[in-house]
Amino acid sequence: MPKDRAPTRIQKKNRAAILEAALNVFSAHGFRGATVDQIAAEAGLSKPNLLYYFPSKEAIHTALLSGLLNVWLAPLHDLDENGDPLEEILSYINRKLQMSQELPRESRLFANELVQGAPRIRDNLSNDLKSLVDQKTAVLTTWMDQGKIARLHPYHLIFSIWSLTQHYADFEVQVRAILGEEDPFEGAAPFMETLYRKLLTP
């Protein structure tokens, strides 16, 4: 393990390669289903070499998840209480849908973890996520109080956005098995726009 100095050129390159490989492998097979050998091979390193950069399989997973959590929550963070309510929400939905399209591995990484009870990120859920959601549902509730959007259960409104957008990444095989050649996102975007316009119009 290198000293705690500034990372060298090689360290930067290899750490990045490892995290990229780990994202591939963990998102496709889950934590338990992924092997260190697999990640090392995909990163173009030997196993001992990989373990020179991260002390354990778990450490790689943790580094990956905590690094991505911010990326993952950014769209919700951006929801602006001073913007136009309907447009803000629709824009949030579009960003989430775009992330499902452009970052499906990240989506499945979290899905894998959550489906199995989130044993390695439970704390993040109860703390960071919970407080962010509480903050934003307060905004939603204000908008409802002002009659700017329809009155709905704010938590379930958020859940619906998450589940609908992430479905296309998390269950991509199923979506593709049913749609065949048709591009999932081409239909998804207008469907969701219609859905939330109808739902949120007071």
Place this chain on the structure above:
Amino acid sequence: MPKDRAPTRIQKKNRAAILEAALNVFSAHGFRGATVDQIAAEAGLSKPNLLYYFPSKEAIHTALLSGLLNVWLAPLHDLDENGDPLEEILSYINRKLQMSQELPRESRLFANELVQGAPRIRDNLSNDLKSLVDQKTAVLTTWMDQGKIARLHPYHLIFSIWSLTQHYADFEVQVRAILGEEDPFEGAAPFMETLYRKLLTP
């Protein structure tokens, strides 16, 4: 392995115990994350004894999945083209939501499999599932043509129902982390009823 005669009392009891235990373990840890020892212990059998009833870990998983696929698809199968369109769809949604509540392990079993690319049930998706969905989307399209429900992309309408209802089972930890003590399904049912009434009203 016993002969292919009618199963004995002990065979029935043990096979059932194994499948029940396997449902617990596979749904909580995924195929790769589950161990035969774990399933055996949970079923109250020794590992060799378990492997006397099923030839391999994979065989248990297959038996479990194929046995549950019918249960899982039954609500969609029941969608009746001769019923009242809106009520039929709302009733389908309620049954799906109820399954999420009463059979969360089954939901997570499929979710685990799907998130990882459904390596063991790909065929079922492209065959059974695809044809059932095609059949039912035809019904939905007819209803739309007749102006009885709003015109929407029928596949995405189905996806939305799946994702919204199953979200509460598959990502239960997350839902609970955010809702706290509040019962998820108490809010989910009316939320979804409102959503789909607004969405489907022409």
Place this chain on the structure above:
DNA sequence: TCTTGATTTGACCATCTGGTCAAACTCACG
């Protein structure tokens, strides 16, 4: 170029895991 710290690796280890097998035990039934 030399030196020193950073990087890489082959060999190795303990444990876990799916699966096998022969021997022992139990049960139902004539």
Place this chain on the structure above:
DNA sequence: CGTGAGTTTGACCAGATGGTCAAATCAAGA
């Protein structure tokens, strides 16, 4: 109660897996 089929188990195996370590190699600054 004897017997043969059905059931259970301890001991075992091979391969996979996470991780270690000392030795070898490499890279960059003095």
